[in-house]
Amino acid sequence: MEITQDLVRYLEALGRIELSPEEEVKTQKDLADILGYIDKLGELDTAGVEPLSHAAGRTNITREDVVINGDMQEQVLSNAPETKDGTILVPRTFD
Amino acid sequence: MKDYEMVIGLEVHCELQTATKIFCGCSTKFGGAPNTHVCEVCSGMPGTLPTLNKKVVEFAVKAGLALNCDITRKNKFDRKNYFYPDLPKAYQISQLYFPICRNGHVDVKTSEGMKSIGIHEIHMEEDAGKLVHDPVTGMTMVDFNRCGVPLLEIVSEPDFRSAEEVIAYLTKLRDTMQYLGVSDCKMQEGSMRADVNLSVRPVGQKEFGTRTEMKNIASFKAIERAIEYERDRQIDLIEEGGTVVQETRRWDDEKEYTYAMRSKENAQDYKYFPDPDLMPLEISEEYIENIRANLPEFADAKRERYVSQFGLPEYDAEIITGATTLVDVFETATEMTDQPKDVSNWIMTDLLKLCKDNHVAAEDMEFDGKKLGAIINLVNEGKVNRKTGRQVLEKCFTEDIDPAEYIEKNGLAQVSDTSAIEPVIKQVLDENPKPVSEFLAGSEKNFQFLVGQSMRALRGKADPQAVRTVLTKLLDEMR
Ligand SMILES: [Zn+2]
Numbered sequence: 001m002e003i004t005q006d007l008v009r010y011l012e013a014l015g016r017i018e019l020s021p022e023e024e025v026k027t028q029k030d031l032a033d034i035l036g037y038i039d040k041l042g043e044l045d046t047a048g049v050e051p052l053s054h055a056a057g058r059t060n061i062t063r064e065d066v067v068i069n070g071d072m073q074e075q076v077l078s079n080a081p082e083t084k085d086g087t088i089l090v091p092r093t094f095d
Numbered sequence: 096m097k098d099y100e101m102v103i104g105l106e107v108h109c110e111l112q113t114a115t116k117i118f119c120g121c122s123t124k125f126g127g128a129p130n131t132h133v134c135e136v137c138s139g140m141p142g143t144l145p146t147l148n149k150k151v152v153e154f155a156v157k158a159g160l161a162l163n164c165d166i167t168r169k170n171k172f173d174r175k176n177y178f179y180p181d182l183p184k185a186y187q188i189s190q191l192y193f194p195i196c197r198n199g200h201v202d203v204k205t206s207e208g209m210k211s212i213g214i215h216e217i218h219m220e221e222d223a224g225k226l227v228h229d230p231v232t233g234m235t236m237v238d239f240n241r242c243g244v245p246l247l248e249i250v251s252e253p254d255f256r257s258a259e260e261v262i263a264y265l266t267k268l269r270d271t272m273q274y275l276g277v278s279d280c281k282m283q284e285g286s287m288r289a290d291v292n293l294s295v296r297p298v299g300q301k302e303f304g305t306r307t308e309m310k311n312i313a314s315f316k317a318i319e320r321a322i323e324y325e326r327d328r329q330i331d332l333i334e335e336g337g338t339v340v341q342e343t344r345r346w347d348d349e350k351e352y353t354y355a356m357r358s359k360e361n362a363q364d365y366k367y368f369p370d371p372d373l374m375p376l377e378i379s380e381e382y383i384e385n386i387r388a389n390l391p392e393f394a395d396a397k398r399e400r401y402v403s404q405f406g407l408p409e410y411d412a413e414i415i416t417g418a419t420t421l422v423d424v425f426e427t428a429t430e431m432t433d434q435p436k437d438v439s440n441w442i443m444t445d446l447l448k449l450c451k452d453n454h455v456a457a458e459d460m461e462f463d464g465k466k467l468g469a470i471i472n473l474v475n476e477g478k479v480n481r482k483t484g485r486q487v488l489e490k491c492f493t494e495d496i497d498p499a500e501y502i503e504k505n506g507l508a509q510v511s512d513t514s515a516i517e518p519v520i521k522q523v524l525d526e527n528p529k530p531v532s533e534f535l536a537g538s539e540k541n542f543q544f545l546v547g548q549s550m551r552a553l554r555g556k557a558d559p560q561a562v563r564t565v566l567t568k569l570l571d572e573m574r
Binding site: 014015016053054055056058059060061062063064065066067068069071072073075076077079082084085086087088089090091092093 | 113114115119120121122128129130131132133134135138140146147148149150151152169171176177178179180185226227228229232233234235236237238239364366369371373374375376377
């Protein structure tokens with residue numbers, strides 16, 4: 001897959017971020033390098049190898065349905081740039 | 096104008112009735128102060144890890160089996176990426192590649208007979224937070240309490256051809272979830288939400304038309320109206336030579352029309368990929384069979400049994416099995432009294448009236464069937480008459496009282512001891528010489544009047560049969 005400048009801008013739109021022209025160039029190169037590395041892996045012969053669903057090799061890690069967390073509002077809000085009445089204030093998202 | 100038919104598919108989200116969220120130990124309780132049921136996991140703090148709630152799997156398998164699905168033995172979770180402030184991780188954990196249930200079906204009753212609706216898949220996922228516009232600051236207020244609450248998304252095949260079929264299916268789905276105890280499915284409270292995919296095509300055409308999606312419509316009534324509106328809109332558009340655009344539209348319930356959402360909100364490119372934070376989930380045959388063996392009896396089977404085993408009228412059985420709260424009351428009281436028809440009558444005439452008078456929907460009613468059972472037993476044993484029983488039921492409906500105790504404390508017990516009522520009736524006869532003499536002269540209808548006077552004098556507590564017996568005896572003595 002070719003990483004074009006258009007693709008970088010499309011990803012910016014999806015991620016709701018804006019890159020400077022220099023960052024766009026750098027990102028385009030980085031993404032191409034990453035995909036190039038993945039393509040390299042694709043050259044390996046995997047015929048007859050069963051697909052792995054997870055690298056950790058563990059399954060069924062679950063917990064009981066028991067409430068263990070109390071009210072942590074203060075800590076949760078402590079990272080927010082702005083708050084009001086217990087909520088986090090963010091730029092307007094409605095029409 | 097050509098004849099058109101609608102093709103509809105549904106995506107229904109049901110909020111699961113677990114105690115905790117799907118990936119952390121935060122409470123799912125409704126209505127807490129903002130961000131008080133939130134931790135580092137469900138607020139998406141970097142470096143935190145989700146752990147799957149066992150109960151969510153159990154509920155998903157239950158729902159899948161009840162809807163005749165195949166259960167996926169090897170499950171995975173995937174990330175659905177999108178950037179919106181209601182989603183702190185910027186992705187929703189869902190299941191794209193290996194949903195837990197597939198290939199099911201639901202049989203629904205319509206005016207044209209039974210129809211089978213296919214279930215394409217059911218997957219487990221997490222809910223998002225709540226956004227509220229703040230007019231004071233002009234900003235958006237974010238509350239993550241709902242964020243991470245477990246959901247089942249039930250995706251149907253495009254098998255619906257009418258609004259009636261859609262409503263029948265949603266009703267059946269809701270009943271099934273409620274009978275299973277996995278979701279209360281209350282549309283008004285948002286614990287059941289439906290997205291409607293709708294297209295039209297000329298009758299006889301094989302290919303589907305272009306569909307639109309209507310999101311989060313909040314009641315059965317609104318769904319019905321939205322479907323009818325959108326069908327007419329699409330047909331008019333095609334008849335005028337236009338084309339339907341594939342888009343997401345919102346239903347405005349007040350103005351009764353659908354409108355397209357902004358194109359930006361329409362951008363759907365979620366770049367799904369497997370979530371590396373969650374280990375695969377393997378479900379054993381034994382686990383599935385154990386759940387299958389313990390599935391409850393559902394509404395249709397119950398309704399048929401109530402008619403065949405207990406001899407309830409079809410209509411009564413339909414009403415009672417329409418709400419799990421009524422089923423609980425019916426079965427508990429029947430167990431106690433062994434009088435199913437009596438119990439059904441009390442539910443149909445008295446309990447439902449009380450619901451109505453107190454503005455409580457039958458499905459929201461909090462009433463212990465043991466109380467109705469106790470009251471019916473007291474009436475059938477002649478301890479109180481039907482009228483007093485009704486008063487006690489009324490009291491029990493709004494207050495937590497014990498029927499027998501309440502009757503005792505308020506002296507409501509019926510007097511059936513003839514020696515206790517005889518003096519009172521004697522006095523009634525003394526006070527009503529004219530009706531008495533008319534009766535003795537042959538006017539039978541005065542007997543009923545004297546019964547009424549006696550009941551009143553006994554303040555309704557007497558067994559009417561005992562009153563009649565004593566009255567007959569005393570009048571005979573006067574002949
Ligand atoms: Zn949490």
